Amino acid sequence: MRGLWLILFAALLGAGESALATEDAVPAFKEVDSMEARAQGCVTCHGQSGQGTQNGAYPRIAGKPAGYLYNQLAAFRDGTRKYAPMNYLVAYLPDPYLRELADYFAKQRPPYGDRETRRAEATALARGKALVARGDPAKGVPACSACHGNGLTGMEPGIPGLVGLRAIYIVAQLTRWRVGDRHAIEPDCMKRIATRLSDSDVAAVAAWLSAQDAPADPSPERSNLVRMPMACGSQR
């Protein structure tokens, strides 16, 4: 567990040293009185259309279900999800506006960035692929795809897509769930799952997910097409 935190910490330290932003993460808009202009507060980390940036600590938010994005914005504002830069930015924004911001990024469909080329052991990739596609019945872990969709693009209204995320972000979030630092609306299905995963499971899932090609259709699945294996508060 400590090893994971060290990796995270090193990544964050490195964050301050890059020289200038890539072009798609620089503020730009057409009309001042537009949601595009209002969302400029997000772009240096999440990219001009929410596509994410080279810095893997900042996730792709484009195309994630609006309900999921709203839940995260509200949790950052209310301090139930902790990440100081986000807590600070949205501290004094009212609900209807957070919903508008969530809707804005949910509708974006920017192209995916290059998939991650970090090398991972073949055994880890195989374990990751197995967890995503089948889960681990012996540990009581359902397949990621059972809720996050066959294309792993998420499910309306509250389950995020997993493709296009960097390994470091996936590891960070699963670790936060395991140690009780991140929560979802009760019943918190991700907590049940994450606490059943080992360090190497987390690394394997992250390695496999971050190595996948962009999906043909980036839209999340419609809600309740399938019966989910666990009760999740964010789907209610």
Added chain:
Amino acid sequence: MNRRSLAWGVVVGCVVLAAGGLAALYLLRPGMLPQTPGADPVNATTQTINLGEYLARAGDCVACHTEVNGKPFAGGRAMATPFGNLFVPNITPDDETGIGKWTADDFYRMMHTGISRDGTLLYPAMPFASYTKVTRADSDAIYAYLMAVPPVKQANRPHALRFPFNKRELLLGWRTLYFKEGEYIADPKQSAEWNRGAYLVEGLGHCTMCHTAINALGGSSESKEFEGGMIPNQNWYAPSLTSNREAGLGNWDIKDIVDLLQAGASNRGTVYGPMAEVVYNSLQYMSDDDVKAMAVYLKALPQRESEPPPTSQARLVDPTVIGLGRKVYVAQCAMCHGDEGKGHPPAYPPLAGNQSITMASPVNSIRMVLNGGYAPGTKRNPRPHGMPPFSHILNDDEVAAVVTYIRVAWENSGTPITPAQANELRKLLPE
């Protein structure tokens, strides 16, 4: 009398004096107020309770007395001070853990003198030095409102102050130095509007709590009122309201002041950080008349400096720094703030001629570049624009160069800053 017995005499004398002093303090300590039947706050009218709600907002009680995600007014929030953590008390009308057993007299004495119901001296984190100016009628209305909010059973946490600040007796000294008791007295030479503004700014608004520098004893001297200072433990600079080189509003239009206070964004500038919280929780709910009265009073505050404003420092800055600053500005900032620093107010504030950019303390500008910020979402500006963080994109040299650039470009009269200053603020978490 030999030398030894003289020494003993001195020691015994000192002990007797000290004991006498302690006894006097003990005897003079405040106690419970006698019960005075008569007032009938339990049957306060709807009108009084509504007025109380409005006044409680003007006093921003909820900001400190509510924990993040907690029940309103139930307290528990840790307030970091240079002397340790204070835990703000429950002011819901719960009989055991709140103020349910308080009378209107108890409440007024607390507001007016900083003495709690049981006689305890309050720490001045509770702004009783400002609330003392509140009228009895307004205090009663706030009391009636607090009695009408849902009671919450939540015991108060003891404070965690360091020695010697955990000794409340020391507050007698603080009170002697820094506390002047008394309701607001109208100035007959000023308009009713000015007086209303003064009453709100100096009283419930407790603006001096941040906009007057706090010294090592946690006091602020009256002669320096509204002259600005760093907000302890928040690391934002609360600019002077009496200097047109800082946040003095002497040459602002009343409309712009009203917009800044009530909407959170104006054609001259925008509120961020702790002031965004004040606008979000308090000022956006104030009536047009009251906000205008505050604007009239703030605009008329006497200006404290006499020397002429400094001229542009641009020619004094290392050209390579200006070059780097301009390069960063053009790449990252000009889209919203414009090539000439004019911005798109009120969405994106102007930087040219903006006092909060040029004032002596660069802290707020550096923090904005590092952490960005959204203006508060208010009734009048429910969909505010925001600025992204740049701490992960710009290194210390680049932050210092771009902040130096906006402080001296376009005839701005600010001074250069150093990479070390940027680095200091980078180490802090955004808040």
